[in-house]
Amino acid sequence: MSRARRARVGLAAAALGLAAAAHSQTGPFTEAQAAAGRSSYLANCAGCHLTDLRGANEARPLVGPDFMRTWNSRTAQELVAFLSVTMPPPPAAPGSLGAQSYVNLAAFLLHANGATPGASALTAASTVTIGSIATGTMSEAFRAALAAAALALTAAAQQSFKVRLRPVPIEASTAANTTGAGEATAALAGTRLTLRGNFAGLKGAATAARLHQGAVMGVRGPAIADVTVPGATSGAFTAEVTLTAAQVEGLRQGQIYLQIHSETAPDGNLWGWLVP
Numbered sequence: 001m002s003r004a005r006r007a008r009v010g011l012a013a014a015a016l017g018l019a020a021a022a023h024s025q026t027g028p029f030t031e032a033q034a035a036a037g038r039s040s041y042l043a044n045c046a047g048c049h050l051t052d053l054r055g056a057n058e059a060r061p062l063v064g065p066d067f068m069r070t071w072n073s074r075t076a077q078e079l080v081a082f083l084s085v086t087m088p089p090p091p092a093a094p095g096s097l098g099a100q101s102y103v104n105l106a107a108f109l110l111h112a113n114g115a116t117p118g119a120s121a122l123t124a125a126s127t128v129t130i131g132s133i134a135t136g137t138m139s140e141a142f143r144a145a146l147a148a149a150a151l152a153l154t155a156a157a158q159q160s161f162k163v164r165l166r167p168v169p170i171e172a173s174t175a176a177n178t179t180g181a182g183e184a185t186a187a188l189a190g191t192r193l194t195l196r197g198n199f200a201g202l203k204g205a206a207t208a209a210r211l212h213q214g215a216v217m218g219v220r221g222p223a224i225a226d227v228t229v230p231g232a233t234s235g236a237f238t239a240e241v242t243l244t245a246a247q248v249e250g251l252r253q254g255q256i257y258l259q260i261h262s263e264t265a266p267d268g269n270l271w272g273w274l275v276p
């Protein structure tokens, strides 16, 4: 190896060593700040930049080389300032999330880009250069925790359902016996479904009601649970049903409907799908 080449290799090795040392620094932001930032991100930003931060259309990726190209030589302070005056953009109100939220969001973005949380907290005045703590590579642990948090949020958001009860479609000959209307709400907590509803205008007294599950929304399927309803042409009902995991999944996919039977329409009088 020539002297010049040896020198270049030596320099490169030294530079690599420096880079490695810089990236092994922690913070300056805490795990708690990044976690708070994650909740704020999923609530306020993921709609445009997507839950995995890869971005869509005009909403740029917030992780990876694209992000690092823009932010590598800028400071955390600049990132906080940028977020506070621009995000979330109109029609939402930029700056509306509160000063601490923007600091937490910046901590979240740094962590997302491979920076390691530490003991010292990020502030809106932190002058650390983003490129000195972030690599642009999201860790597997971060990715998994983010996906789990996003999933939990989706599940929580779909815990309540509405049902519009309308006459079961039938042939013209029996239409006169299939009258009435009603409505219900259903709240899911774990696997426990609480139904509250009412109906009126039946031709004959209600005889039975059941939840059914179809293979897909709009397609009828077998009964999965009994629901007790008053034996009258109108009334209110409350029922608690424990679903299996597959039924909970079916509920989220819009596969479950409620059907009420009556003396005049024993094959089904009112029905309605449980929709979010």
Ligand code: HEC
Pocket: 041, 044, 045, 046, 047, 048, 049, 058, 059, 060, 061, 062, 066, 067, 070, 083, 087, 088, 089, 090, 091, 105
């Ligand atoms: C309505 C869609 C929308 C929402 C919601 C939104 N953004 Fe953006 N974001 C954009 C668009 C569009 C751009 C590109 C704007 C530009 O380049 O001027 C952008 C740019 C950015 C950038 C700069 C990216 C880069 O490469 O320089 C960051 C950082 C950012 N957004 C973070 C956030 C955060 C954090 C939130 C939540 C508080 C958020 N955004 C909410 C649409 C959105």
